[in-house]
Amino acid sequence: MLPMSSICRGVRLLAQQHVAVLEFSASCTRPSSSSSSSSLHVPPPACMLRPLEVPHRYLFGPGPSNVPPRVLAAGGRPIIGHLHPEMYEIMNNIKEGIRYAFQTTNHMTLAMSGSGHTAMECAVFNIVEPGESVLVSVNGVWGERVAEIADRMGAKVHTLVKAPGGYFTNQEIEKEISKHKPVLFFLTHGESSAGLAHPVDGIGDICRKYNCLFLVDSVASLGASPLLMDKQKIDILYTGSQKALNSPPGTAPISFNDRACQKLFNRKTKPVSYLLDMTHLSNYWGNDGEPARLYHHTGPVSGFFTLRESLAILAEKGLENSWKQHRQVAEYLWKGLEDLGLQLFIKDKDLRLPSVTTIAIPEGYDWKELLTYMMKHHQLEMTGGLGPSVGMVMRLGLMGYNCSMSNADKALAALSDALKHCKKHKA
Numbered sequence: 001m002l003p004m005s006s007i008c009r010g011v012r013l014l015a016q017q018h019v020a021v022l023e024f025s026a027s028c029t030r031p032s033s034s035s036s037s038s039s040l041h042v043p044p045p046a047c048m049l050r051p052l053e054v055p056h057r058y059l060f061g062p063g064p065s066n067v068p069p070r071v072l073a074a075g076g077r078p079i080i081g082h083l084h085p086e087m088y089e090i091m092n093n094i095k096e097g098i099r100y101a102f103q104t105t106n107h108m109t110l111a112m113s114g115s116g117h118t119a120m121e122c123a124v125f126n127i128v129e130p131g132e133s134v135l136v137s138v139n140g141v142w143g144e145r146v147a148e149i150a151d152r153m154g155a156k157v158h159t160l161v162k163a164p165g166g167y168f169t170n171q172e173i174e175k176e177i178s179k180h181k182p183v184l185f186f187l188t189h190g191e192s193s194a195g196l197a198h199p200v201d202g203i204g205d206i207c208r209k210y211n212c213l214f215l216v217d218s219v220a221s222l223g224a225s226p227l228l229m230d231k232q233k234i235d236i237l238y239t240g241s242q243k244a245l246n247s248p249p250g251t252a253p254i255s256f257n258d259r260a261c262q263k264l265f266n267r268k269t270k271p272v273s274y275l276l277d278m279t280h281l282s283n284y285w286g287n288d289g290e291p292a293r294l295y296h297h298t299g300p301v302s303g304f305f306t307l308r309e310s311l312a313i314l315a316e317k318g319l320e321n322s323w324k325q326h327r328q329v330a331e332y333l334w335k336g337l338e339d340l341g342l343q344l345f346i347k348d349k350d351l352r353l354p355s356v357t358t359i360a361i362p363e364g365y366d367w368k369e370l371l372t373y374m375m376k377h378h379q380l381e382m383t384g385g386l387g388p389s390v391g392m393v394m395r396l397g398l399m400g401y402n403c404s405m406s407n408a409d410k411a412l413a414a415l416s417d418a419l420k421h422c423k424k425h426k427a
């Protein structure tokens, strides 16, 4: 039922436009125009004259995850100009927060205006020049994406491929790096499509030995699984805002060390993207030593407020406490899943991503039916696989604000209910 006030507002607006209202239906149909005096041939859509409706959902998939009230409130603060000194101060706070979360002292640290993919493209576009060799490890969808991005900008792309859930030994990585002599090696730390936390130790040393830069994706693992940018010799690291950080989607922290800056600021060609060009972004973020920070693009002001607050929550909690909490809740969840008779996709506990758990599809069940049942009866989101893991797994994420034993119980209860009610198909 629509509130009377919004119906009246809608009718009033339509009357002003001399547009006849045919119906307020549940679907987004357009009222037809019968006016001859209006210059508009597209009338206001009926759906736009109804109030915004957003349901409450338990976001227990691989992200976005639910956002705590404090972060939501930060996003509701009044907008200030993107070039105001107070905004620069907030951006400076964000840089400090990212340095803590990444465990780096890198000067060239900032947040992209955009989702995790923006950071992925920023890293590849700025580091690699057309014709240069890139090595991408692919053991799920994210390596596939980076290989595609590098290919589109004209790099010579080599891939090191395993089935979802597989991981690469340092010997395998060194063999391929020595063979292809890439300028960049890419690895996903938290492979959210497969639920794998990839080991990182020693890879930075291999990259340095062959004068290659080490790029790591931590979109699904930052704050949930231990990662130390400087100690583990990661040259470029990025993440997303909407996973364990619990911000709304739309901003993406990234950091480049001095080795990476050497390469990206000594290019022969300009990066293919103006928006993602680090020469401009480093000025916008006050990282280039210039006295003035100039207009480059209009940053997502509210998104930066929420990111700042999420990073503040992580700093208050402590990174190690956050890692510990994710591990403890994940262990509790994994035991609960096994008690339900389910099998975990990643067999080796030490390789499981604590933020996103992958469950092998139980035999005889249609995974889509299980997910639909949980959404319908529990307002609870889990998802299927992604890219090469589609049809192999269901994904259950408990990240940041959502990472608690009580939410693990809620997810287990929903799964148990779905398993009871969704008909088992004969294999």
Ligand SMILES: Cc1ncc(COP(=O)(O)O)c(C=O)c1O
Pocket (backbone or CB within 6 Å): 062, 063, 115, 116, 117, 118, 142, 188, 190, 191, 192, 193, 217, 218, 219, 220, 240, 249
């Ligand atoms: C590991 C990983 N990398 C990259 C991305 C892409 O991030 P976004 O969807 O914010 O662009 C995701 C998103 O789920 C992810 O899990």
